[in-house]
Amino acid sequence: MNLSFSEQSLDMKTGTFVLSILFAVSVAAAEPIVVVVRHAEKAANDPKDPDLSPTGQARAETLARMLKDAGVTAIFTSEFKRTQETAAPTSKSTGVVPTVVPGKDIESLVSKLHQLNGNALVVGHGDTIPNIIKALGADTQAQIPDNDYTELFIVPLGAKPQLLRMHYP
Numbered sequence: 018m019n020l021s022f023s024e025q026s027l028d029m030k031t032g033t034f035v036l037s038i039l040f041a042v043s044v045a046a047a048e049p050i051v052v053v054v055r056h057a058e059k060a061a062n063d064p065k066d067p068d069l070s071p072t073g074q075a076r077a078e079t080l081a082r083m084l085k086d087a088g089v090t091a092i093f094t095s096e097f098k099r100t101q102e103t104a105a106p107t108s109k110s111t112g113v114v115p116t117v118v119p120g121k122d123i124e125s126l127v128s129k130l131h132q133l134n135g136n137a138l139v140v141g142h143g144d145t146i147p148n149i150i151k152a153l154g155a156d157t158q159a160q161i162p163d164n165d166y167t168e169l170f171i172v173p174l175g176a177k178p179q180l181l182r183m184h185y186p
Contacts, residue, residue, distance in 0.1 A: 049133045051153065052087070053170040054080060054185075055143050055161055056099040069102045076166060079186055081106035089113055090135030095120035100140040107138055120145050127152040131174060146170065155180040 057073030
């Protein structure tokens with residue numbers, strides 16, 4: 018589905034508005050919120066550790082614009098370039114240096130997330146995100162199709178986390 022520029026802008030404004038409300042509620046409740054996204058679209062330059070494609074770079078910039086005022090105090094990526102390049106624009110706009118956690122070490126990542134005093138961005142992979150969400154305590158299943166890079170999951174860290182699933186342009 019191709020959206021016009023004005024439809025994309027409206028979709029991003031709506032997404033940013035919803036995120037702003039959620040982060041305001043998080044601050045009021047004193048519970049950190051974790052935003053989990055899959056890395057953006059990858060290039061075909063290296064089958065083992067590709068860079069982002071131009072489309073992926075644009076998506077990473079969009080994510081940074083959406084999260085710039087979201088109170089992100091921690092960013093987590095895996096050891097792969099595509100996660101680090103997805104997080105880079107958000108890191109630049111927030112001044113937060115990403116922490117690299119091995120992609121398969123979900124236990125360590127979740128432990129770090131539960132020690133947070135602020136909101137976090139986690140950039141993962143299609144095959145690790147469902148396990149991250151489950152380990153955070155959300156009951157909702159999250160399966161990501163191989164060709165979908167638009168998923169944005171919001172999980173408040175608390176006694177009974179509820180998963181909010183959104184899409185971003």
